[in-house]
Amino acid sequence: MELRRFGKGKKRTWYNERPFQKRDYVVLVAGIMILIASLIITFYDGSRFYNPF
Structure with a gap:
């Protein structure tokens, strides 16, 4: 996870929550x-x- 820049206290910027349509x-x-x-x-x-049959 550290290699993908998921550090402690950092927020993931690529995740977007999408509500049900x-x-x-x-x-x-x-x-x-x-x-x-x-x-x-x-x-x-x-x-x-x-x-x-």
Whole structure:
């Protein structure tokens, strides 16, 4: 860490905090919905996600 200039008491200047935006929440909700749908399909079909036979 010392080689990268992270000394004691010094502040990192390259780090920028970015708050969540609307599209971040949309992607998060879409991912959760896909997870819930896959769990419902899995347990509704008898613990088989895809079985063509």
